[in-house]
Amino acid sequence: MSDLFASAGPSAPLAEQLRPRTLEQVIGQRHLLAPGKPLRLAFDSGKLHSMILWGPPGVGKTTLARLMAQAFDAEYIALSAVFSGVKDIREAIDRAQRNARQFGRHTMLFVDEVHRFNKAQQDAFLPYVEQGVITFIGATTENPSFEVNSALLSRAQVYVLHALSAAELEQLFDQAAAKALPDIDFTDDARALLTGYADGDARRLLNLLEQVRNAAPTHGVRRIDGEFIKQSLARGAHLFDKGGDAFYDQISALHKSVRGSDP
Structure with missing residues (x-):
């Protein structure tokens, strides 16, 4: 897998240049990342599972997804629900299936603003989550109980991220x-x-x-x-x-x- 953080050159925005490259560099979210806490346990166990990261903007949702893909040596595919449609979902799934079939590599599919996808679009991920073709990580600023389909929600652990103190x-x-x-x-x-x-x-x-x-x-x-x-x-x-x-x-x-x- 290519380095997910390699592209942040001097012309990149400061927020991208200073994006944490390791879990230890992440500021905030100690209730999830401190030793013995839920997400830290997932990192330490080596077991990647589907999840929904719920929190306000700028608290590290995308960064955590990238760090997880890097830590678990998974192929990382990112979609934005604001700009993506059914065709993009299908292409991402096809790519994940090829990764597994040709290279024996697992794929982590990250969907930013997942609440922007409608029910049919969210449902499209279900069989591939169940089959283990992808590990699904959705990021949302909205309450997933209201904005994420119950079927998808039942297959993902919800983690609440807090604004930085x-x-x-x-x-x-x-x-x-x-x-x-x-x-x-x-x-x-x-x-x-x-x-x-x-x-x-x-x-x-x-x-x-x-x-x-x-x-x-x-x-x-x-x-x-x-x-x-x-x-x-x-x-x-x-x-x-x-x-x-x-x-x-x-x-x-x-x-x-x-x-x-x-x-």
Whole structure:
């Protein structure tokens, strides 16, 4: 199997460059990944099983799926339910069957936003999960009890992932700043604004740091304070999804961060 993490070159987004390559590098989800906890036991046992990863955006669902495929030396096929249809599902299953028949290799099929598939599309996976052709891993931000078919749900273990805590976001901030922004000095209020605005979402924090890096002065001492952050975010209107609820969530998080950082 090719290295699932090899493509994150210097031109890749910061969130992709800093994606954890090992289980030990994952920040958060200790209730699942600490020694003796459910997902850690699955890794340690060497037994891969179908599962649904349920949690908000930016908490590591895709990363965990990739790490599992790597740990179990499984062929990794990823689909997005937003952009995929019946043809894509059929092609993925055909590829999994060829992997087993020609190479004796098991396939892990990861479906992001699985709740976007309708009942017929979700049902299409069932016989291949039952036959062991694929190990199915679905990621969703919605309650799977309502959004995933009961037949598929009965064949998969549900794991709930949590938004990152303030301390975990601080840890991620320190790691990202040291690796990707070593020549930028962040004041305490700048850190508070960025981690507050991230609101438990690791990917959002890394995207914000990338925006700050691009907006920072290119010469001299690059000291970033809270005022610079506010101005950068105000200019970076493209970050907001104005077509959905995420826009209002992001604006609310920004306002709370600004209020919390002001004396």
